[in-house]
Structures are given as structure tokens and as C-alpha cells.
Amino acid sequence: MRETDLGADLESVLITKEEIDAKLEELAAKIDAAYAGKELLLVGVLKGAVMVMADLARALSSPVTMDWMAVSSYGAGTQSSGVVRILKDLDVDIKGRHVLIVEDIIDSGLTLSWLLSNLGSREPASLRVCTLLRKPDAAKVDIDVEWVGFDIPNEFVVGYGLDYAEKYRNLPFVGTLAPHVYSD
Numbered sequence: 456m457r458e459t460d461l462g463a464d465l466e467s468v469l470i471t472k473e474e475i476d477a478k479l480e481e482l483a484a485k486i487d488a489a490y491a492g493k494e495l496l497l498v499g500v501l502k503g504a505v506m507v508m509a510d511l512a513r514a515l516s517s518p519v520t521m522d523w524m525a526v527s528s529y530g531a532g533t534q535s536s537g538v539v540r541i542l543k544d545l546d547v548d549i550k551g552r553h554v555l556i557v558e559d560i561i562d563s564g565l566t567l568s569w570l571l572s573n574l575g576s577r578e579p580a581s582l583r584v585c586t587l588l589r590k591p592d593a594a595k596v597d598i599d600v601e602w603v604g605f606d607i608p609n610e611f612v613v614g615y616g617l618d619y620a621e622k623y624r625n626l627p628f629v630g631t632l633a634p635h636v637y638s639d
């Protein structure tokens with residue numbers, strides 16, 4: 456989808472496709488270096504992280520394996536409920552594995568905090584996090600995140616995997632919604 460196909464739904468483009476591509480190349484080089492000589496398992500958090508996972512994995516030089524978890528705390532709204540539900544668990548046992556959680560966004564941090572505790576209890580050899588986006592002003596918990604693409608303002612964003620009521624995930628950039636979309 457091109458930026459000119461936005462129609463009236465989007466207010467602004469916050470991060471362009473080119474900026475995302477360049478950032479993922481940069482993060483991939485750091486991740487390659489950090490896991491040199493180790494077998495890395497990428498754990499993508501569905502559904503939002505699909506685009507980051509696909510593009511980050513292809514930017515890595517090291518061979519990796521991938522698995523997916525689906526959790527939800529947002530439903531169809533724009534505020535985290537704080538209650539995390541597992542919709543799909545991992546297929547593999549991560550005990551003794553080097554695990555990198557791949558996220559699209561850390562907002563309140565409640566989802567990631569819960570994930571770190573849940574996956575941490577499965578005794579991985581290491582457990583770290585890479586996220587494309589983070590909202591420092593929205594944090595409700597303090598989490599140490601190794602790799603962050605962009606710190607963004609505390610606004611609800613869509614695109615590049617992120618949805619509003621399941622729409623806009625296929626935008627190739629990250630943008631903000633026009634207010635009328637919320638009130639319609």
C-alpha cells in the first residue's frame with residue numbers, strides 16, 4: 456500500500472518504510488554480533504510483530520529458528536486491559552535455548568512484563584527483547600529492553616503490523632489515525 460493510498464483515515468506518517476528498513480538492518484547487525492556462535496530462537500508475538508519478525512529475520516546473517524506466541528490485552532480498543540491472555544502458546548520447549556522476543560511495540564509494558572515472567576519460568580539459556588517501537592511516556596512498568604528501534608510519543612499508532620480494530624496492519628509505514636476514525 457502506498458502512502459498516497461492513505462485516504463482520510465490517517466493523520467500523519469510517523470516512521471517511513473525507508474526508516475524502518477534502515478533501522479532493522481542496524482538492529483540485525485547488532486543481534487548477529489550478540490549471538491555469534493549461538494543458536495538463536497526468535498519468538499514473535501502475534502499478530503502485531505509479524506512484519507518486524509519477517510523483515511528482521513531476513514536482515515539477520517545468522518541462521519535462526521522461529522516460533523510464535525499469541526497473547527492479547529488490547530481487544531478492539533486503544534487501551535491495554537492489563538489482563539494478558541495466551542491465545543496460542545509456543546510449539547517448542549525453550550529450556551536451555553537462547554530466546555529473543557520480537558515485538559512490534561512496548562506501550563504500557565504490561566504485555567512484555569508478563570511475557571518475560573512467563574517465558575523466563577521455562578528456563579531459557581538467555582531471554583532478551585527486540586522491539587520496533589517503544590513509548591517511554593506510557594510505561595507502567597520498568598523493563599530492560601536490549602534492542603529498541605524507535606522511541607515514539609504517547610499516541611496510538613497503526614501500520615507495519617499494528618492495527619486499529621484489525622485494520623491498517625498492512626500499511627508499510629507507521630502512522631497516526633485521524634480522530635474521526637475513533638469516533639465513527
Ligand SMILES: O=P(O)(O)OC[C@H]1O[C@H](OP(=O)(O)OP(=O)(O)O)[C@H](O)[C@@H]1O
Nearest residue numbers: 501502503528529561562563564565566
Ligand atoms: O505494552 P503494552 O501496553 O502491553 O502493549 C503492547 C502489546 O500490544 C500489542 O498487542 P495487542 O494486544 O494489540 O495484540 P495484536 O498484536 O494481536 O494486535 C503489541 O503487539 C504488544 O504485544
Ligand SMILES: Nc1nc2[nH]cnc2c(=O)[nH]1
Nearest residue numbers: 562610611612613617618
Ligand atoms: N495499534 C496499536 N496497538 C498498540 N498496542 C499497544 N500500543 C499500541 C498502539 O499504539 N497501536
